[in-house]
Amino acid sequence: MQMSIREIITALHGMGWGGLVLLAFSGALVEIYRLCTPERSAPLTSVEHKRLRAYLIVMAVVAWGAVLSGAYVVYPWYRARPTAVVTDYAEYAQRSLVANPTTAGWHNLGMEWKEHVAWFVPIAITMVAYVFTRLGADLAKHRQVRNTVLAFTVAAFFAAGIAGTLGALINKKAPVQGGAIVTLSGENK
Numbered sequence: 001m002q003m004s005i006r007e008i009i010t011a012l013h014g015m016g017w018g019g020l021v022l023l024a025f026s027g028a029l030v031e032i033y034r035l036c037t038p039e040r041s042a043p044l045t046s047v048e049h050k051r052l053r054a055y056l057i058v059m060a061v062v063a064w065g066a067v068l069s070g071a072y073v074v075y076p077w078y079r080a081r082p083t084a085v086v087t088d089y090a091e092y093a094q095r096s097l098v099a100n101p102t103t104a105g106w107h108n109l110g111m112e113w114k115e116h117v118a119w120f121v122p123i124a125i126t127m128v129a130y131v132f133t134r135l136g137a138d139l140a141k142h143r144q145v146r147n148t149v150l151a152f153t154v155a156a157f158f159a160a161g162i163a164g165t166l167g168a169l170i171n172k173k174a175p176v177q178g179g180a181i182v183t184l185s186g187e188n189k
Contacts, residue, residue, distance in 0.1 A: 001186055005179035006077050010171060013074050017066035018164045021121065024059040025157040031055070032128070032153050035139060036146045043140050053136075056129035063122035063160075070118065070167070077176045078111070093174040106173050110166045118163035124156035 003011075031052050035044070044052070078093045089096035097107040128149050132139060139146055 001184045002181050003184060004177055004181055006074075006176050008182060009069075010074050010077075010176045013066065013069045014164065014167050014171065017062060017069055018160070018167070021059070021063050021066050021160050022157075022164060024055075024062060025153070025160065027055060028059055028125075028128070028153055029150075029157060032146075032150050036143075036150045043137050049136060053129070053133050056125070056132055060122060060126045060129045063125045063156075067118050067122050071115070074176060075115065077178065080178075091178045093170075093176050096174045097170070103173055106170050110170050114163050114166040114170070117159045120159045121156045121163065124152045124159070128153055128156075 080092055080094075082089060082092045082095055086092070089099055094107055094111070097103045097111075131145065131149055135142065135145065139149070
């Protein structure tokens with residue numbers, strides 16, 4: 001079993017960073033929803049507040065890792081332009097999609113949408129972490145701010161899901177390839 005360096009880095013971007021972001025949303029959504037419910041009997045303890053603050057900050061860092069690795073490492077490989085003499089676009093993901101009318105939509109709609117919606121995720125989660133860090137226990141006193149924080153968390157979760165799904169589907173149609181080959185198992189030929 002072999003993969004190119006670019007395929008490995010693309011997998012780490014999507015399944016590593018992106019997967020961690022999506023997993024982290026489960027904890028963030030549960031905890032922020034818990035803060036927003038009127039039946040919450042007691043405010044967060046000091047330890048709970050510190051844990052949630054650290055969780056949200058780490059989540060924002062991971063979200064930035066996903067977006068920055070996609071935008072500045074994987075995306076340039078995806079958009080690479082072949083020279084005029086190249087007729088086989090196998091190693092040029094964007095070109096292989098737009099060259100065929102039946103797959104052009106994956107780039108024209110899918111990738112164009114993905115590359116923009118993905119940036120919303122780290123921006124929104126950074127805002128959520130900042131508001132939670134700044135207001136701390138006082139967040140319980142501000143219902144509208146709590147609900148806005150919850151709404152941004154939910155919107156960021158859906159944006160991350162859309163970006164991840166489109167990224168996986170696009171990579172299935174036109175994988176980012178190239179670079180040195182790494183043998184993961186089996187004989188090295």
